Amino acid sequence: MATDQRKDTTTRHPRTAAGPRKPSGRPRAFDRDEALATATRLFWENGYEATSIGDLTRAMGIKPPSLYAAFGDKRKLFEEAVEAYGRSPYGVFMGQALAQEPTARDAFARILREAAEIYTDPSHPRGCLTICAATNVTPQNAEVERYLRALRNRNLGVFEARLARAVEEGELPGDADPAALAGWFALVIQGMSQRSRDGADAAELHAAADLALRAVWPRA
Structure with a gap:
């Protein structure tokens, strides 16, 4: 029996082992309550003035944009920390x-x-x-x-x-x-x-x- 020698012209897309590409630029998720508790301890230990944004983000394990997005600015974060302390x-x-x-x-x-x-x-x-x-x-x-x-x-x-x-x-x-x-x-x-x-x-x-x-x- 003769076989069909025509070539398959269907376009094939190579597969990659990595799977679909994830969107870039998404902030890392973090536990807001845990981050607030960490900030509260830092302000309590060091005071408002001596606690920098760098200190806060390093202790929280986040980047400054994530801090600003979640809490506003340093002063707003401080006031929220004081309110959390007051409920503790x-x-x-x-x-x-x-x-x-x-x-x-x-x-x-x-x-x-x-x-x-x-x-x-x-x-x-x-x-x-x-x-x-x-x-x-x-x-x-x-x-x-x-x-x-x-x-x-x-x-x-x-x-x-x-x-x-x-x-x-x-x-x-x-x-x-x-x-x-x-x-x-x-x-x-x-x-x-x-x-x-x-x-x-x-x-x-x-x-x-x-x-x-x-x-x-x-x-x-």
Whole structure:
């Protein structure tokens, strides 16, 4: 039987072992929550001014364009990190104590006791992020310092309101000054944060907390 000698003129495309080519220029995917947690620790440890975009992207394992696309700029990332810190156990313990304890004395005793433990916990940076992250900034970053100051002053207002209630309920004498007492506790807490950064251990901070409480409730 004769065979058909005509050539197959169908166009054939060579196959490649690599398969279809992937689109180029796509940013590498990353876990945004993990990246934010990493940024929070860096700002907490080093402060706003000393933490550069290079520091952040190296720790996050991303490129600067990915950081800007996900968070905006450094300041917006910082503010989001502060908000995340405020929702964490390290940031909510004061509000929880004020809301849950039956007396002002119990609330402030718990705040100071937990601050002594949290500020010296070796599993994370020492001190309080909102207290220590912008203690020294250049004029161009003054807005960052004002942002943190506003947060601290908001806490001061919450302290004052709780202490005013203590006066109304007879827990504190009628001539007690809630604003001055609120400032006293804020001063003690901020001092505890700085002392922890300077190397103080929990025992030292607990001793300072006891003295601070006795100054307000000497017989309690």
